[in-house]
């Protein structure tokens with residue numbers, strides 16, 4: 001039965017750089033030592049610590065190059081609980097622009113094309129060419145014009161891609177773990193390709209050793225700090241603007257950043273960042289990175305999670321088996337409804353199931369005497385039929401398979417929700433442990449929710465109305481009491 005469809009532990013790894021700012025928290029080598037990262041308030045103490053020398057040098061560079069006027073700028077970099085951040089130098093109004101960064105200071109695939117390595121990066125994926133550029137500039141040290149920016153980038157963040165084996169053991173059984181492993185394998189294989197095709201054949205351009213760890217660093221930097229959803233710019237690092245931290249209590253859907261200018265008579269193209277809320281002098285200016293990301297995505301991209309229930313999600317992977325005797329017809333029906341041989345359904349804690357999930361499940365489970373619905377004469381109407389229960393057997397099967405899959409997924413975690421909650425109640429959890437415990441508890445809650453939905457459905461199987469009854473009713477062949485009216489010749 002379980003071969004009918006699978007519930008995979010791991011959702012697909014989204015193509016590189018999904019929407020919004022990617023950031024990540026870390027202990028930057030340049031910023032002092034470990035800093036507390038618990039985000040309880042964005043109000044800083046009256047006398048914030050002076051920024052470390054590397055940040056001061058960066059700020060001088062930024063002002064000296066005319067990127068920003070340090071006197072007039074409404075924000076400046078400072079140490080905050082999230083690492084470095086942008087702090088208001090005066091009161092800032094809601095939607096007020098806090099930074100405008102001219103294009104010549106952006107790092108994107110065009111920057112790479114115009115650089116010394118541009119000629120050898122032509123055919124590369126945008127993120128790979130930018131990653132290679134960052135690594136090379138970092139290794140060039142004093143010789144790089146980007147050195148002051150690179151000096152303030154963190155060595156790593158709390159993203160799960162940087163966790164040790166021991167830390168990863170805390171997310172045993174989670175989708176976050178499978179995704180993390182998948183991402184690391186992806187980075188490794190991309191590194192091996194670029195090493196063979198670009199790095200090793202061009203020793204003059206890359207005279208220093210470049211390792212997979214360097215590549216993972218660059219990947220993490222891009223994943224956590226690159227801005228996207230920008231006009232014509234899908235992957236761009238904006239020095240200084242990328243110091244903006246995430247505030248979970250800002251829930252505005254509007255993006256706080258945009259590209260300005262570039263029209264026929266306009267001045268230079270600028271990246272413009274606004275404060276979505278009003279901020280008092282001395283407070284941190286923050287934004288919402290992405291309302292749509294699950295905790296697992298936040299943990300992977302940035303190295304933090306949120307406590308809001310709707311950040312907890314689980315991706316169900318359902319599949320039409322190739323060995324299914326009706327594979328072709330089922331695939332055709334799925335494809336006519338924008339689904340495929342494999343379909344991914346993101347289920348969020350406290351929210352109803354995605355609307356196409358149950359019809360797809362019924363389709364996948366369709367067999368035996370119900371299979372007539374797969375015939376081509378039903379093709380235009382079949383999805384409508386699948387939106388309602390088909391037969392007792394079909395409905396029972398989907399309940400059994402989903403419940404078995406939930407129970408198998410739940411048995412893969414090494415702690416119970418109660419144990420996790422107890423741990424979370426305790427103070428002073430290590431940041432990474434806090435991410436691990438919060439994510440694994442959240443996934444289990446969603447799995448329990450899914451199991452609960454199908455458990456309830458199983459109890460209703462005898463009361464549901466199925467295709468044949470609906471059909472007879474439509475034909476006027478079922479009486480008031482549900483009794484079947486037989487046609488009797490007079």
Ligand SMILES: C[S@@+](CC[C@H](N)C(=O)[O-])C[C@H]1O[C@@H](n2cnc3c(N)ncnc32)[C@H](O)[C@@H]1O
Nearest residue numbers: 023024025026082083084242243245246302304
């Ligand atoms: C775009 S960078 C922001 C600047 C960063 N704080 C730094 O020190 O360079 C995003 C990273 O900042 C940290 N960060 C941002 N918002 C955070 C939050 N609300 N809680 C914890 N860490 C946060 C995470 O490490 C995240 O990956």
